[in-house]
Amino acid sequence: MSTTIPTLRPKFEITSRAVLPSRETKIAVDALNFYYGRAQALKDITLTIPARMVMAFIGPSGCGKTTFLRTLNRMNDVIPATRVEGKVMIDGADIYSASADVVELRRKVGMVFQKSNPFPKSIFDNVAYGLKINRLASSRSELEGRVEEALKDAALWEEVKDRLKSSALGLSGGQQQRLCIARALAIRPEVILMDEPASALDPIATSKIEELIMDLKNQYTIVIVTHNMQQAARVSDLTAFFLLGKLIEINTTEKLFTAPDEKVTEDYVTGRFG
């Protein structure tokens, strides 16, 4: 078995992007603990995520990467009997402070789920939903414009422009997932969280989503959880490796997959366990 996983991007590009200090910090997590009831799912996580980059979370099943992702837009709030300790700062403001507005937070930090979850509404209404509830469009024509723009950004416009009024549930799995991405993009968040967005998709749909991620990172800070290490290597600038609720290593993707600092990371990325 080979010890490295080849990346598809040329090397010089990666090293140039890996100059971290030039990027401002978007998300800073400090000593985060998370509990489901009495079970501790995340242990003392500290990391920073720079703006307009793609950070991937990898690790075996149950290591806490999805839980951690969901702490970044307080999606775990909807699960009963959960508890958070520590700080998550986005643009310098603690999202868990008493004064933080969770609705405001989620407008800023969008999310795409593992299983596509379009609403049982028309394609148009799915994308327009976030715009309507957040009153982001003042007229019908502006609404239509923003929906079109979001669908174009999600590389779905050409496939659905003639059937915007038909049900979103009639789309294929890959199209549904891109619709969910369009729905998240429509309200122009600053951060996009993606929870294994391509895990249920075929290779062609997957590569479309990956291309999309690479296009989007010029404008958005993207955090992606993935099971698929090749995918992490292909799309991300930075990779964090989680194991049993702990953050083991965070590094540039290039370094994490070729010369990780930790032995256990190397064991994982080379397929010795997990």
Next chain:
Amino acid sequence: MSFSGTDRTRRTASQLMTTLTALCTFGAVGILLIILSYIAMRGIGALNLRFLFDSPRPVGEGGGIGNAIVGSAVLLGLSCAVGIPAGIATGVYLSEFGSGWFAPVVRFLVDTLTGIPSIVTGVFVYGVVVLRMKHFSALAGGIALALIMIPIVARTTEEMIRLVPHSLREGALALGAPQWRVTLGVIIPAAASGIATGAMLAIARVSGETAPLLFTAFGSRFFPRNLNEPIASLTVQIYNYAISPYDEWHAQAWAATLVLMTLILGINITVRFLTRKKF
């Protein structure tokens, strides 16, 4: 090519079971058809246009059930106006917002309410509304029927909302939607056809109720003029005619039964049509 012994056994067993389930289905649907056709046979004789529009007359002079049809419609309208919103609101509360010790208590009470015999509901409304107002009225009848509807609508609404995938809720929340907008704009529409089915069940159930109306709406031989006086209903009229000693009224009771069943069927089809899945 020949089939082995076990394969043949399996096929035979499969065919046997398929036949058995088909027979049971025919049995169940067949009984319904027998009831329907029997009522149609007995009822069709006394049924004519005048019967549908006229009000009751003394024995031997014909007369009809027009006032009872209107009365039933008024009573159903009243009970729906009270029972459906209250039931849906209770169901939404139980599934979406209820937590701690209160929701399970409410759920238990709602279940108990479902099991209360309808005549008890009638006596209760008689005590609380009729005695206070000092006369029978359409309002009292509507309240009695609404009390029967609420728990049915509440529990089906709760169950139907529970069936909406959690991922839809999270998807909407993740877009910055406040809880109440998620419930109103995503969850309830996604459960709408199920909720409508629950409402329909409740309507079908109360349109057949007689006992609670005996103590509340009482019945009347005239077309209703306002909600504050006794009102006729198909079921009470059927009951009164059925226990009478006259063959003519017996025939009219059959015809009224046929009309009642047709109306319930009509309501069912209409609601199904209005709430059919669009997406």
